[in-house]
Amino acid sequence: xxxxxxxxxxxxxxxxxxxxxxxxxxxxxxxxxxxxxxxxxxxxxxxxxxxxxxxxxxxxxxxxxxxxxxxxxxxxxxxxxxxxxxxxxxxxxxxxxxxxxxxxxxxxxxxxxxxxxxxxxxxxxxxxxxxxxxxxxxxxxxxxxxxxxxxxxxxxxxxxxxxxxxxxxxxxxxxxxxxxxxxxxxxxxxxxxxxxxxxxxxxxxxxxxxxxxxxxxxxxxxxxxxxxxxxxxxxxxxxxxxxxxxxxxxxxxxxxxxxxxxxxxxxxxxxxxxxxxxxxxxxxxxxxxxxxxxxxxxxxxxxxxxxxxxxxxxxxxxxxxxxxxxxxxxxxxxxxxxxxxxxxxxxxxxxxxxxxxxxxxxxxxxxxxxxxxxxxxxxxxxxxxxxxxxxxxxxxxxxxxxxxxxxxxxxxxxxxxxxxxxxxxxxxxxxxxxxxxxxxxxxxxxxxxxxxxxxxx
Numbered sequence: 024x025x026x027x028x029x030x031x032x033x034x035x036x037x038x039x040x041x042x043x044x045x046x047x048x049x050x051x052x053x054x055x056x057x058x059x060x061x062x063x064x065x066x067x068x069x070x071x072x073x074x075x076x077x078x079x080x081x082x083x084x085x086x087x088x089x090x091x092x093x094x095x096x097x098x099x100x101x102x103x104x105x106x107x108x109x110x111x112x113x114x115x116x117x118x119x120x121x122x123x124x125x126x127x128x129x130x131x132x133x134x135x136x137x138x139x140x141x142x143x144x145x146x147x148x149x150x151x152x153x154x155x156x157x158x159x160x161x162x163x164x165x166x167x168x169x170x171x172x173x174x175x176x177x178x179x180x181x182x183x184x185x186x187x188x189x190x191x192x193x194x195x196x197x198x199x200x201x202x203x204x205x206x207x208x209x210x211x212x213x214x215x216x217x218x219x220x221x222x223x224x225x226x227x228x229x230x231x232x233x234x235x236x237x238x239x240x241x242x243x244x245x246x247x248x249x250x251x252x253x254x255x256x257x258x259x260x261x262x263x264x265x266x267x268x269x270x271x272x273x274x275x276x277x278x279x280x281x282x283x284x285x286x287x288x289x290x291x292x293x294x295x296x297x298x299x300x301x302x303x304x305x306x307x308x309x310x311x312x313x314x315x316x317x318x319x320x321x322x323x324x325x326x327x328x329x330x331x332x333x334x335x336x337x338x339x340x341x342x343x344x345x346x347x348x349x350x351x352x353x354x355x356x357x358x359x360x361x362x363x364x365x366x367x368x369x370x371x372x373x374x375x376x377x378x379x380x381x382x383x384x385x386x387x388x389x390x391x392x393x394x395x396x397x398x399x400x401x402x403x404x405x406x407x408x409x410x411x412x413x414x415x416x417x418x419x420x421x422x423x424x425x426x427x428x429x430x431x432x433x434x435x436x437x438x439x440x441x442x443x444x445x446x447x448x449x450x451x452x453x454x455x456x457x458x459x460x461x462x463x464x465x466x467x468x469x470x471x472x473x474x475x476x477x478x479x480x
Contacts, residue, residue: 065415065416066415067416068417069408069417069478069479070416070478071478072093072408072416072474072478075417075420076090077422078096080097080098082097083430083433085424085426085430087424087469088419088422089419089422090471094471094472094474095473096471097167098469099467099468099470100467101433101467104434106172106173106174107171108174110173113137113144113174114135115137115463116133116134116136116446116461116466117133117135117182117184117385117446117447117461118133119131119132119448119461120193121187121449121450121452122193124217127165128161129163129164129452130160130161130162131160131468132195133447133461134155134183134184134185134195134446135155135156135158136181137154137155138155138181139153139154140203141154145174145175147220147223148177149179149211149213151178152178152207153207154180155181155182155197156177156178156195157176157182157195157215159217160172160468164451164456167472175219176195176221179195179209180197180209181197181198182198183234183235183251184237184335186239189241189244189266192215193215193216194212194239195212196211196234196235196248197209197213197234198251200317208312210233211231213225213226214268214269222269228260228272228274230260231309232252232317232318233250233251233252235333235335236248236386238337240338243363245259245260245363247336247343249333250333252319253331254319254323255332255333256276256277256319256333257330257333257345258275258318258322259274259303260273260275261275274305274318275303276318276321276322276325276327277301277327278302279298279328280300286326286328286329289329289331289350290331291350292350293351294370294372296373297367297370300366301367304326304327308321331347331354332347332350333345333346333347333348334347334348334385337387338388339388339392340392341364344360345360345361345386346359346383346384346396348382348384348399353377355374355381355400357370358370358396359371371409371411372409372415377400381399383396383398383399384397384398384445385446387449389455389458389475389480391479392479393411393478393480395480396409396415397444397445397446397460404421405419406460408478408479419471421440421441422441423462423467424438425437435465436465440462440464443465446463447459456475458480
């Protein structure tokens with residue numbers, strides 16, 4: 024591992040003048056930093072999209088979000104809403120991905136991070152007692168409306184994130200290693216097509232650990248996997264047959280070389296830290312049971328690198344972007360950028376303070392190359408934009424409040440849900456005119472559109 028400090032980046036775009044920068048004050052001047060040092064604070068607003076304003080939901084008429092001028096949105100699939108298959112929408116909305124269908128509409132496969140063993144909400148079900156799973160939504164991007172939804176996989180536990188594949192399926196991941204009352208093991212990855220129903224058979228060779236997200240390199244078919252634990256490993260699954268994950272493969276863990284071959288810890292690494300000559304070690308037992316050595320400890324024993332709570336992952340710009348929710352010098356989060364071609368990685372951004380970025384979670388990359396970070400913190404719940412030059416800015420703010428008496432046609436209870444985390448950000452795959460994202464509680468899916476091309480997202 025080598026830590027370097029490259030020449031100063033052009034953090035502020037040309038539209039922000041020196042006078043405007045000075046007016047922001049010392050704590051807001053993102054560019055006021057020495058070469059390679061972490062920025063002091065995020066921009067108060069995107070220099071291209073502008074500041075955030077209360078914006079009305081086109082579905083309910085309520086001001087549920089703050090967005091830049093020119094952006095608009097609609098809500099759909101609230102917890103308890105009746106789906107087109109006659110079932111009620113499960114709660115705890117989480118990771119998602121969007122896929123273009125042959126008729127030009129968009130299918131969105133959505134996770135539900137539900138625990139417990141009160142019964143599966145649909146079939147097919149891996150464990151008929153388990154309460155988690157996925158639902159699928161259909162959206163018409165030209166008309167700007169949702170067309171329907173259905174339950175697509177049941178019987179899993181704590182489906183947190185996952186990721187899309189180049190062959191247009193969704194990999195949904197269980198964020199747990201618990202064992203159900205009947206002895207059923209959980210902690211696996213499952214595959215769900217964007218049409219019809221998912222496959223309830225776990226992909227056991229992809230590992231049993233507290234899965235979070237996956238990102239697939241379309242050139243090789245290799246799947247990169249994150250683990251929400253401390254210590255956690257960054258894994259890759261090398262399939263025997265690319266595109267056919269069920270046919271088996273090899274699970275490996277990332278190694279950042281050290282002089283003595285010991286495990287390297289990324290816990291405190293800051294912005295611009297760079298890693299070279301990366302390698303991978305193969306795990307002997309990807310499906311450990313009770314009393315057996317966990318995947319991460321197997322990897323660490325072989326020199327695998329340790330991370331703090333790896334969560335979001337996404338493939339874009341020919342790179343894999345990975346989020347450590349509580350890594351970095353301030354323990355507020357890191358975003359890593361991994362190049363699978365050169366086996367190099369860097370810390371693209373490490374939050375210096377909760378006011379800048381407070382525990383990022385899910386991540387996605389837009390078709391234009393910008394990055395969306397879903398915040399899961401305690402200092403106001405923002406969607407942030409992050410450029411590949413390390414510029415960070417707020418794009419949306421959760422302002423969800425269900426008024427006393429509720430909302431006509433909805434079953435969610437009145438209350439202030441503005442502290443709920445963002446989840447599942449994903450763009451319409453063809454031209455990126457729509458961003459889909461969830462508020463986990465009370466469980467809402469938003470479709471946001473606007474002048475994306477005016478800025479970095």
